[in-house]
Amino acid sequence: MLEIKNLDVAYGYAKVLHDVSINIEKGEMAFFIGRNGAGKTTLLKAIIGLLKPQKGSINYQGYDISGISPEELYLRGLRYVAQEKKVFGNLTVRENIEIAAYASHEPLERALDKVVSIYPKLKDFLKTKAGQLSGGQRQILLVGRAFVGDPKLFLIDEPTQGLAAIVIGEIEKILSDLKDRVSAVIVEQNLAMVNRLADRVYILKEGKVAQEITDRSEISDTRKLEEYL
Amino acid sequence: MDKERADKFYAEEGTEPSSELKKVPMKDHGVIEFIVIVAGFLLITPILSTHRVTDFMIFCIFAMSFDLLYGYMGRLSFGQMLFFGTGAYGAGLFIKYVSGNPLLAILIGILVAGLLAMFLGLIIVRTTGACFALINLAFNHIGFFLVLSPLRKITNGEDGFGVSAFNLGFLNFSSRPIMFGFVLFCLLLTFFLLKRLTSSPYGVLIRSIKEDETRVRFLGYNTFLYKWLTFVLSGSLAGMAGTLTALNYNYVNPNAMDVHSNVGVIFACLIGGAGHLYGALVGGVVYMVISNFLPIYIHRWEMFLGFSLLIITFRFRKGVWGYFQGVWKYVLKRKENQALMAKEAIRK
Numbered sequence: 001m002l003e004i005k006n007l008d009v010a011y012g013y014a015k016v017l018h019d020v021s022i023n024i025e026k027g028e029m030a031f032f033i034g035r036n037g038a039g040k041t042t043l044l045k046a047i048i049g050l051l052k053p054q055k056g057s058i059n060y061q062g063y064d065i066s067g068i069s070p071e072e073l074y075l076r077g078l079r080y081v082a083q084e085k086k087v088f089g090n091l092t093v094r095e096n097i098e099i100a101a102y103a104s105h106e107p108l109e110r111a112l113d114k115v116v117s118i119y120p121k122l123k124d125f126l127k128t129k130a131g132q133l134s135g136g137q138r139q140i141l142l143v144g145r146a147f148v149g150d151p152k153l154f155l156i157d158e159p160t161q162g163l164a165a166i167v168i169g170e171i172e173k174i175l176s177d178l179k180d181r182v183s184a185v186i187v188e189q190n191l192a193m194v195n196r197l198a199d200r201v202y203i204l205k206e207g208k209v210a211q212e213i214t215d216r217s218e219i220s221d222t223r224k225l226e227e228y229l
Numbered sequence: 230m231d232k233e234r235a236d237k238f239y240a241e242e243g244t245e246p247s248s249e250l251k252k253v254p255m256k257d258h259g260v261i262e263f264i265v266i267v268a269g270f271l272l273i274t275p276i277l278s279t280h281r282v283t284d285f286m287i288f289c290i291f292a293m294s295f296d297l298l299y300g301y302m303g304r305l306s307f308g309q310m311l312f313f314g315t316g317a318y319g320a321g322l323f324i325k326y327v328s329g330n331p332l333l334a335i336l337i338g339i340l341v342a343g344l345l346a347m348f349l350g351l352i353i354v355r356t357t358g359a360c361f362a363l364i365n366l367a368f369n370h371i372g373f374f375l376v377l378s379p380l381r382k383i384t385n386g387e388d389g390f391g392v393s394a395f396n397l398g399f400l401n402f403s404s405r406p407i408m409f410g411f412v413l414f415c416l417l418l419t420f421f422l423l424k425r426l427t428s429s430p431y432g433v434l435i436r437s438i439k440e441d442e443t444r445v446r447f448l449g450y451n452t453f454l455y456k457w458l459t460f461v462l463s464g465s466l467a468g469m470a471g472t473l474t475a476l477n478y479n480y481v482n483p484n485a486m487d488v489h490s491n492v493g494v495i496f497a498c499l500i501g502g503a504g505h506l507y508g509a510l511v512g513g514v515v516y517m518v519i520s521n522f523l524p525i526y527i528h529r530w531e532m533f534l535g536f537s538l539l540i541i542t543f544r545f546r547k548g549v550w551g552y553f554q555g556v557w558k559y560v561l562k563r564k565e566n567q568a569l570m571a572k573e574a575i576r577k
Contacts, residue, residue, distance in 0.1 A: 048447070074449030082447075088440045095433045102430040103449040149449075 077152030089131025104149025136167030300503030303439030308365030314486025316471025342468020389482025502548025
């Protein structure tokens with residue numbers, strides 16, 4: 001599904017990713033963990049086309065997508081949910097979904113229903129300005145909106161950062177519902193969630209892949225993951 | 230997830246779109262809006278004179294063109310007068326050198342302004358913020374000096390030139406009531422066109438671009454195309470306002486492209502409330518009343534405008550229309566609460 005080979009990415013002269021190689025199979029949920037500044041967000045930005053790699057290749061469904069614009073990648077089924085939980089605050093929740101439906105040529109009713117089926121409480125907020133939603137509701141809206149159209153690969157950056165425990169539980173439920181239906185690359189610091197959801201874990205250290213873990217027993221062991229960190 | 234799998238999933242989950250989601254409760258108040266706008270301008274006509282109200286309506290069209298760019302798409306331009314002036318010169322020169330047909334002249338004026346916006350838009354819409362505002366200003370300056378000096382053989386430079394269109398049946402543009410009616414028709418056409426556009430997915434999209442263009446790109450949109458289209462539409466509408474001014478005054482001079490006049494349309498949008506078509510109308514009328522009548526009583530009337538902008542910035546950020554909308558929402562909420570309390574009292 002997604003294969004990255006020998007990827008180098010830099011901000012100007014400051015190289016952030018060094019020779020990163022990963023491989024994610026169709027239907028897999030891969031988690032990237034690592035300390036701040038390890039290059040997790042940079043990797044997602046490089047995949048989505050916001051940063052141009054210095055070296056290496058990013059193959060998605062057999063095609064090299066390095067240098068392709070974010071708008072084209074969206075149409076190819078890539079969905080990026082950024083860290084900042086930024087919705088279109090002055091638009092209503094309905095309009096936030098509408099804009100995604102329009103882009104992916106999906107009928108609005110169906111798009112609304114998809115999002116509402118993920119989180120039924122959103123039905124009560126359809127006419128509310130998205131800026132008035134709580135942080136958790138915004139994140140759910142963003143993940144739900146990413147589901148509009150025909151998504152194939154989710155790229156989600158720190159979905160639970162700064163959220164209350166109860167909301168984290170809801171987001172985890174949504175992500176576990178997505179499992180097996182789409183592939184996902186998720187950057188996350190919440191190891192308990194990684195334990196439960198990950199099919200594959202990459203540990204990033206100083207811009208390099210320090211460890212790739214595919215063994216379920218190792219993934220579900222929080223202490224083991226902490227050791228790697 | 231491929232389509233087949235998606236269909237299977239929805240079939241399994243039983244998540245066919247519910248009827249509640251299918252219904253989009255969009256109330257269309259078109260007839261009421263039509264009556265309010267027409268009645269509003271007709272009511273002020275006996276007080277302010279037909280010619281002056283015609284001028285006000287033209288300015289409102291211009292304000293709506295600017296509002297589309299600034300209020301809806303969030304691109305502040307200091308050079309909207311370029312397209313206004315291009316429309317005025319396009320129509321005026323067509324009448325002077327080619328044909329006195331006023332309708333053709335209007336079409337030519339809009340077309341020329343639109344074509345100029347198409348060409349300049351390719352450069353301008355790539356920028357944002359201060360750069361966008363200043364590039365517009367720069368092109369406006371270039372346009373102003375072009376009609377003033379290098380093209381003076383055809384534009385008659387600073388002196389300008391007279392515009393006398395011939396009559397087309399009952400369309401006698403030198404008759405003030407006819408001009409009034411025609412401009413009112415153009416104003417309504419612009420209002421309903423923009424209302425339709427801004428409430429369509431296109432409208433949602435340009436409002437999203439105003440908030441965060443990068444995120445709109447993440448949703449698969451070529452934002453450049455939409456920004457360019459909006460710029461062209463805005464320029465064409467400004468051009469239409471220019472053509473109508475040329476016909477209303479039977480005269481065109483470089484003032485039609487004066488860089489300093491951009492301040493007026495910015496003020497109008499801020500006073501009325503940017504991002505609302507009604508705001509542009511209200512702001513347009515309020516600004517024209519201030520700029521037409523205040524100089525009679527106050528020598529340095531522009532200072533008053535400065536103060537009013539300060540008050541708007543600090544107290545009424547959403548403008549006059551936005552303020553009234555807020556008050557209206559408050560009243561409705563209060564009524565709702567009172568009804569709920571009454572129900573609760575009866576229940577007890």
